[in-house]
Amino acid sequence: MDKQKNEERQKFIEKYNYKLDNQPQNLRNNPWKTILIYILFGFSWILFSDKILGVLVPDPDQFASFQTYKGWFYVLLTSVLLYLIIRMDNRTVYSLTKSISQKNQELIGFSEEMIAIEEELKDNLEALNLSMKAVEAHQKYIEDIFNYANTIILIWTQEGIVLDVNQYFLELTHFEKKDVIGMKWLDLVNVDIGFKLGNHVNSIKNPSKKSNSEFAINTKEQGEKIILWSDKMLKDPVSGKEYIVSFGIDITTEKEREREIHELAFSDKLTGLKNRTVFEQEMTNWIDKKQPLTIFYIDFDNFKNLNEVLGHAYGDEFLKSYAMTITDKFSSAHVYRWSGDEFVFVQESDDEKYAIDIVDQLMKVTRQKWTISDIEYYPAISVGVTQYPKDGDDFSELLKNAEMALYKAKEAGKQQCKFYEHSFQSDVQKLIKVESIINKTLQAKEFELHYQPVFDLKLRDISGFEALLRWKSSEQTVSTGELISVAEKTGQIIDIDRWVIDEAFRFLKANLAHTSLVLAVNLSAKSLMSTKLVSYIEGLIETYKIMPSQIEFEVTEHSLIENFDLSLKVINELKELGFKIALDDFGTQFSSLNYLSKIPFNSLKIDKSYIDRVNLPGKDQVIVEQIIHLASKLGLKTVAEGIEEENQAITLESLGCNSGQGYHLARPMSAEMALKLLD
Structure with a gap:
């Protein structure tokens, strides 16, 4: 609507300027034209009237009389001529005056319209100023969110070039902004070998696919932070180009806690060995794969005496040292801490002679002198042995067999080993x-x-x-x-x-x-x-x-x-x-x-x-x-x-x-x- 009004205003100005540039110019030149006509007529009358009158009236007496008539006729004729010229000019003036009056009215209307437009423009300008202030405030609000959000915001191209990062990213990585802008995304983020940037970008473009991902980013101190990313493809409203905006949450602490929880859940806190939960999982996997196994259930004889005499700190120190020793000595086996002073030892073989040899080695390693904070200790173990698939075909049965074999070894005295026998079942039934x-x-x-x-x-x-x-x-x-x-x-x-x-x-x-x-x-x-x-x-x-x-x-x-x-x-x-x-x-x-x-x-x-x-x-x-x-x-x-x-x-x-x-x-x-x- 404003555009239409501006066009009408422009046409009116052009029309008005045209008439002012033409008619008033003719009016200004009109007096000289009238005078010039009068002079030409006067000079012509003077030059030719007497000659013409002399030809028409030869008589001198009549000529004098006609001279008087000629003067009157001249006055009359010039009066008529002046009347006609003045009338013509008056018509022009009247017409121009009428036109000016009409244009005046139009100018008054246009002026009123201009005043209204000016008021409207003023209102629009105020509204525009308010809108600009709102836009500026909103832009500042967005910039504050961008810079002060406790979330990484990383803007990069589909080709993998970093365009912008927020303040939180800089605080987290200790980089300066000038170091990051223009850096390659692949140099900033740790990805697995074989990672394809194109595939990752395509997955972000596809809205039906989950765009969350977990990548670690490098820091200036050569460390890394584990980040959970949420990526979105956005279009620049000015240039129309598409960019990737990645929002990242620092989950390094959570991952560390998760690792600690995993260690608590799947490893023994004291010795670092795998615990009974892992033992059950791995045993189940081996049994599913039909892998022959020999399970050694190890228990120290009178170990609690060591704790009571020297204290639990000595006992714990010995168990850590023992776990490290047998892990190094039997690198091909799987060692687990069952509980207290009990360990489980698994060999991926059901060769009985090999199992006997392992027991002999275990006994020998255990019986050696152990020095714990300058105190000598000579431990002894009892061992219960069972084998898969000979003695059982599921985890629970094999565990029960190993416990029965250990119980029989304990019954036989210290430093004994017993292989599971089916006759042990009768003892259980008796129990x-x-x-x-x-x-x-x-x-x-x-x-x-x-x-x-x-x-x-x-x-x-x-x-x-x-x-x-x-x-x-x-x-x-x-x-x-x-x-x-x-x-x-x-x-x-x-x-x-x-x-x-x-x-x-x-x-x-x-x-x-x-x-x-x-x-x-x-x-x-x-x-x-x-x-x-x-x-x-x-x-x-x-x-x-x-x-x-x-x-x-x-x-x-x-x-x-x-x-x-x-x-x-x-x-x-x-x-x-x-x-x-x-x-x-x-x-x-x-x-x-x-x-x-x-x-x-x-x-x-x-x-x-x-x-x-x-x-x-x-x-x-x-x-x-x-x-x-x-x-x-x-x-x-x-x-x-x-x-x-x-x-x-x-x-x-x-x-x-x-x-x-x-x-x-x-x-x-x-x-x-x-x-x-x-x-």
């Missing part, structure tokens, strides 16, 4: 059978306690009893010892221990509360590590109203090894309640003296293996004597286990042993017989 028997016995309440008297060796009087578990089942194929052994493996020993403690408290309340006798109750390793043991016993104290000082809980060195810190915590809590604590089977483990220095025992029970040889020539009597002397110095009472001869009792009394028990003094007996013996 399941015994587990079922234990459940039935607990439900049917077929357990009972027998009580073996403990005698004061000097007075030969009963100083207390030890509660021993027996069961009344008709099953004759399983002994009580075997039953307890299985219960310890299955965890059922906790329920058995609770029944024993409850029954012992009930017996004490009913029969011994009025005496000074002490009733000894055995605690298994699993019960000692139970966080609910103390609260359970507190409930029984409230129920039976017994004196805790009449109960002495016996713990073995083996039960302390399982978790020394937790065991010590539970023992201290029992001591705070008033119970006595005895160390059973003293002398069977090399860490006994370590326990004496850390645990507040009330008495030591000397193991039967020493008592059997106390009267034989040799060092055993000296050892027993020193144990009794040590206990006395520490303020502990001593109890000799397994006295089967009178001379053993006499010797022990002479050495200063406080108490004793054994078949020579009294066998375990039922509650009724124990009460009769007291009577």
Whole structure:
């Protein structure tokens, strides 16, 4: 519309200028034309009127009269002539005046229109100024986003030439802008060998394909940042050319965390070896590929003693050193840390002779002297071996077979290796059978306690009893010892221990509360590590109203090894309640003296293996004597286990042993017989 108005305005100006340039010019020249006509007419009249009159009027008298008439006629004629000329000029002036008046009106209208247009232009100019300010503000806003966004913005051509980058990119890479502009995209981004820029650009052009990608970019310090890119093809609105705009998010930290999580999930934090998750995955892959395998399940013998004597830091240092050594020594094998001091070793072969050779090498490497922070250590391992496909055709079965083989190796003693045999299945079935028997016995309440008297060796009087578990089942194929052994493996020993403690408290309340006798109750390793043991016993104290000082809980060195810190915590809590604590089977483990220095025992029970040889020539009597002397110095009472001869009792009394028990003094007996013996 503005364009049309401008065109009309231009046409009007051209038309108006044309008339002003023509008609007013004629008007300006008109007076001279009139005068010139009058002069020419006057001169002609003067020159020719007399001659013509002389020819027409020869008479002089008449000629004078006609001279007068001629003057009048001249005046009349010139008047008419002037009238005609003036009239013609007036018409011209009138016409011009009318035209000017009309143009005046047009000019007034045009002026009014120009004023309106000017107002409109003014409004449009103000609107344009506002729009320009808005555009400038929006442009600044876009520039701020471009420069201050915490996202990389990289603009580059389809040929791979970098055109622009934002401030965040420069801060992240420490480049200067002049260094980056004009750089090749492929020199800036780390891509795999064989990467084709054209293919990548085509994928960006194709809107149906996902344009997200992950590339690392180089930094000025020769490092790299891992970036998640989102690419978009955009067209320049001015030039019409298409450029690629890449938006990048720095995911270096997330990738590092992902790597750490992956390491935690798939590798052992202490040794760096692959863990059991990877073991299962790789085993499954090998089995799917029908790859023959030999699996070695390795467990250290008495490794927990090392942790208890020297501390866990030494144990951890040894495990790291051991893992590094066997990884280097057996580079063709796959080594995994299973848990604690257990490792799994896999060889991609089922050659039995080769497997035996590997076991020999493992034993040899392990038995060497290891120096841990200037302390010498000579470890030993037990190994269970199973093979695929001979022993099983799936992961679970092979793992179970390896565990059974290791269990058999442990049963055979230290530094043993057992290859899986199908006969081991019968042992498992027996274990399941015994587990079922234990459940039935607990439900049917077929357990009972027998009580073996403990005698004061000097007075030969009963100083207390030890509660021993027996069961009344008709099953004759399983002994009580075997039953307890299985219960310890299955965890059922906790329920058995609770029944024993409850029954012992009930017996004490009913029969011994009025005496000074002490009733000894055995605690298994699993019960000692139970966080609910103390609260359970507190409930029984409230129920039976017994004196805790009449109960002495016996713990073995083996039960302390399982978790020394937790065991010590539970023992201290029992001591705070008033119970006595005895160390059973003293002398069977090399860490006994370590326990004496850390645990507040009330008495030591000397193991039967020493008592059997106390009267034989040799060092055993000296050892027993020193144990009794040590206990006395520490303020502990001593109890000799397994006295089967009178001379053993006499010797022990002479050495200063406080108490004793054994078949020579009294066998375990039922509650009724124990009460009769007291009577």
